[in-house]
Amino acid sequence: MNRLVLLPLLSFSLLYACGSTHQRRDRNGSKADTTSSFRGKANVDPDTTLLSLKGSGAVSILEVLGQVWKFEDADKDHWNLVFWDSTENKRQFPELALFRDFCATENARCGIQLGKWKLDKETRELSLQFSNGRHKTYFIRKIAMKQMELVCGKDGDSILLQLTAPAIVHKQVQDDPFYPANNLWRIRPRASETDDQIRQRVKGFVHFFALFFLDNHARQEQDISFSGLPCSLVWYNGGIGMQSRLEVDKRWIACFWSEKEAMKGYDMLAELLGRHELKWPEHPTSWIQQIGQVLDQMTDKL
Numbered sequence: 001m002n003r004l005v006l007l008p009l010l011s012f013s014l015l016y017a018c019g020s021t022h023q024r025r026d027r028n029g030s031k032a033d034t035t036s037s038f039r040g041k042a043n044v045d046p047d048t049t050l051l052s053l054k055g056s057g058a059v060s061i062l063e064v065l066g067q068v069w070k071f072e073d074a075d076k077d078h079w080n081l082v083f084w085d086s087t088e089n090k091r092q093f094p095e096l097a098l099f100r101d102f103c104a105t106e107n108a109r110c111g112i113q114l115g116k117w118k119l120d121k122e123t124r125e126l127s128l129q130f131s132n133g134r135h136k137t138y139f140i141r142k143i144a145m146k147q148m149e150l151v152c153g154k155d156g157d158s159i160l161l162q163l164t165a166p167a168i169v170h171k172q173v174q175d176d177p178f179y180p181a182n183n184l185w186r187i188r189p190r191a192s193e194t195d196d197q198i199r200q201r202v203k204g205f206v207h208f209f210a211l212f213f214l215d216n217h218a219r220q221e222q223d224i225s226f227s228g229l230p231c232s233l234v235w236y237n238g239g240i241g242m243q244s245r246l247e248v249d250k251r252w253i254a255c256f257w258s259e260k261e262a263m264k265g266y267d268m269l270a271e272l273l274g275r276h277e278l279k280w281p282e283h284p285t286s287w288i289q290q291i292g293q294v295l296d297q298m299t300d301k302l
Contacts, residue, residue: 049175050218053145053167064145065119065126066100067165068178075160082159085110093227096163097178104128105178106136109228114180114187126150168219177211185255186230192257195264201256202265203302206295209233213292217285224288230255232266237287238280240294242270272301 053059053067071094074082085092092110104117106128115130119140126138141149141160150161170176185204193201209231216224226235230251234241243249248266256262278297284290 049171050168051171053169059145061121061143062119063100064143065117066098067167067169068095068097068176069148069163069165070095071161072164073162078159082161093225095178097176099173099176099179100169101173103173103180105180105183106130108178108183112183112186114183166219170215175211175215177208177215182208182211188255189257193261198256198261198265199268199302202268203299205230205232205252205255205265206269206302207299210292210295210299213288213295217289217292221288232269235291238290240273240291242266242273268302269298272298277301 053064071082073079080086082094083092084090094107094110095105097105097108098117102116102118104115106113106115113128113130113132113134115128117126117128119126124140126140128136128138130136136152138150138152138161141151143149145167146165148163148165150163152159152161173179174181176182182204185201185208189197189201212229213224228251230249232243232248232252234243245263245266248262253259253262256265278294278301281290281293284293
């Protein structure tokens with residue numbers, strides 16, 4: 001049972017302990033977006049770069065909030081609004097990544113926004129201020145180490161949200177793939193970029209996925225979900241390839257000023273892979289770690 005976290009003037013109760021699963025399903029129980037996940041057992045000891053909140057003694061409410069929270073459910077009247085993309089007619093996976101330095105990344109998989117967060121303990125309000133000028137306020141109803149209930153909205157149209165978190169965080173917040181600084185490459189520039197700027201954007205993309213694979217390795221994940229993450233690469237069990245030029249992910253192209261500049265970035269990646277300079281670890285702990293380490297090499301060579 002999860003230990004409750006105390007916050008002045010806030011009534012807590014232990015939320016329903018959902019089983020830890022990464023095969024996402026829609027509200028009707030159907031499997032969702034199974035083509036965008038990769039399975040593979042990491043089979044490693046717990047990683048020393050991670051910190052278990054459950055095993056770290058007394059923790060503050062701010063430390064508990066400082067996790068990557070996944071939206072698991074919403075009240076019946078608002079479920080489609082929260083979890084369904086009516087434009088693309090498919091399930092979406094909202095998340096709220098809060099970090100100990102009060103940086104925040106909202107919806108890294110479905111409409112990313114970067115910004116800051118703060119908590120008013122008196123009013124129980126969790127406030128988000130984004131770099132694009134937008135802001136959002138949640139009201140915390142319940143919170144435990146791995147579960148949280150939020151209310152969003154006012155005037156009779158409030159949305160009740162249920163979220164879960166692993167109670168495991170990176171000791172260094174910058175090592176988390178969803179930390180805002182690791183996602184700046186996803187924010188479309190306001191003007192055309194030089195070749196050097198495009199290369200830096202591509203470098204940020206590769207660095208993100210290096211962290212993403214190493215994070216999954218450290219957490220011993222068996223099912224890696226790529227849903228909503230822009231990408232121009234193809235992952236294999238022991239290999240990395242390029243998507244064909246005609247089928248490059250439109251979400252990846254949208255990270256650049258134009259399709260022409262995106263293709264410049266594509267060519268930079270293709271040229272790097274074509275040089276065959278990358279060294280694949282001969283005895284990796286897992287293919288997940290192996291790809292993360294090779295992506296690290298790519299980051300250094302860009």
